[in-house]
Amino acid sequence: MNIENLKKQIIEKLSKATSLKDLEIIGKEYLEEKRNISSSMKELGAKEKKELGVRLNELAKFLEEEITQKTKKIKLLEIKEKEENEFLDITLKGDNVKRGHIHPLSLAKKELEDIFTFLGFSIEEGPEVEDEWHNFDALNFPLNHPAREMQDTFFIKQNNRKELSQKEKLVLRTHTSNVQTRYMENHKPPIKIAVPGRVFRSEATDARHEVCFYQIEGLYVDKDVSVANLKAVLLRFLQEYFKDENVKIRLRPSFFPFVEPGFEVDMSCTVCNQKGCPVCSYEGWIEILGAGMVHQNVFKNCGLKDVTGFAFGVSVDRLAMMKYKIDNIRWFHSGDLRFLKQF
Numbered sequence: 001m002n003i004e005n006l007k008k009q010i011i012e013k014l015s016k017a018t019s020l021k022d023l024e025i026i027g028k029e030y031l032e033e034k035r036n037i038s039s040s041m042k043e044l045g046a047k048e049k050k051e052l053g054v055r056l057n058e059l060a061k062f063l064e065e066e067i068t069q070k071t072k073k074i075k076l077l078e079i080k081e082k083e084e085n086e087f088l089d090i091t092l093k094g095d096n097v098k099r100g101h102i103h104p105l106s107l108a109k110k111e112l113e114d115i116f117t118f119l120g121f122s123i124e125e126g127p128e129v130e131d132e133w134h135n136f137d138a139l140n141f142p143l144n145h146p147a148r149e150m151q152d153t154f155f156i157k158q159n160n161r162k163e164l165s166q167k168e169k170l171v172l173r174t175h176t177s178n179v180q181t182r183y184m185e186n187h188k189p190p191i192k193i194a195v196p197g198r199v200f201r202s203e204a205t206d207a208r209h210e211v212c213f214y215q216i217e218g219l220y221v222d223k224d225v226s227v228a229n230l231k232a233v234l235l236r237f238l239q240e241y242f243k244d245e246n247v248k249i250r251l252r253p254s255f256f257p258f259v260e261p262g263f264e265v266d267m268s269c270t271v272c273n274q275k276g277c278p279v280c281s282y283e284g285w286i287e288i289l290g291a292g293m294v295h296q297n298v299f300k301n302c303g304l305k306d307v308t309g310f311a312f313g314v315s316v317d318r319l320a321m322m323k324y325k326i327d328n329i330r331w332f333h334s335g336d337l338r339f340l341k342q343f
């Protein structure tokens with residue numbers, strides 16, 4: 001077989017090849033021919049053999065290149081064909097996907113976290129099962145102080161409870177203030193944290209009280225922190241949360257063992273704009289949170305000195321109730337879809 005002819009033949013066949021199989025056959029055929037040519041080369045002289053060998057190799061290279069190109073083209077065509085067969089009609093009506101709803105408490109928590117982050121607080125968390133030391137003692141609750149009973153605590157059953165230290169006796173935390181003491185033990189001022197979380201109180205439920213609810217705690221410790229700083233932060237956070245620049249607050253003296261002075265904070269009623277309505281019992285003010293300047297004994301218990309700070313704790317449930325005008329705290333855990341679907 002003459003090499004020029006062989007090349008012509010190959011080109012002809014390649015032009016007719018339409019599948020990967022065809023290409024494979026052409027490749028094999030060439031190898032066959034090459035073997036035939038090689039075996040008939042025996043009679044040739046060394047110089048001719050070499051020349052022929054070079055040309056055969058060139059042809060092989062050419063063929064390889066052609067086959068690679070052609071393979072690519074065929075594969076592309078196959079994909080195109082497949083795509084055309086799998087025509088997708090994007091105008092067809094799809095299945096109706098039922099969307100879930102964010103629970104109003106999750107929504108409130110998220111919004112509050114955003115506000116406090118914006119105000120420069122970092123978001124921290126702490127344990128729901130807490131030892132008495134962090135929930136009470138370190139917060140300056142004396143062992144027999146009535147305030148400790150006032151909290152109506154859920155105690156965790158421990159057989160040898162009487163022999164345990166305050167750091168071993170467990171309770172369900174009654175407030176997020178436990179994270180104040182936990183955090184101050186391990187961090188140096190300036191401290192600026194906001195702590196959302198679940199708290200538990202063993203009390204009869206009614207429209208405004210649940211055994212389990214959410215709080216968000218604020219703690220700011222540094223040098224020269226004052227009540228003015230506390231007021232500014234509280235006012236700004238309430239105005240942001242209720243998206244109302246006219247929100248006002250007032251501080252009334254109150255008692256919590258871990259702050260001195262301590263305050264009960266009222267905010268102007270956003271439902272009636274202080275004209276008087278059932279929500280504010282026609283007072284124009286609503287008691288919204290507890291706050292105060294951190295008691296020096298608390299700093300001492302946590303190993304801090306020469307600092308001042310403020311703390312506050314607010315019920316997330318109460319905030320959400322006021323924002324969405326929810327008249328009963330028990331809706332939150334009711335699992336009633338008619339309620340949940342509104343958010």
Ligand code: PHE
Pocket residue numbers: 174175176177217256259262290291292311312313314
């Ligand atoms: N821990 C208090 C409560 O649960 C609220 C509070 C927090 C008061 C911080 C003062 C300072 O009622």
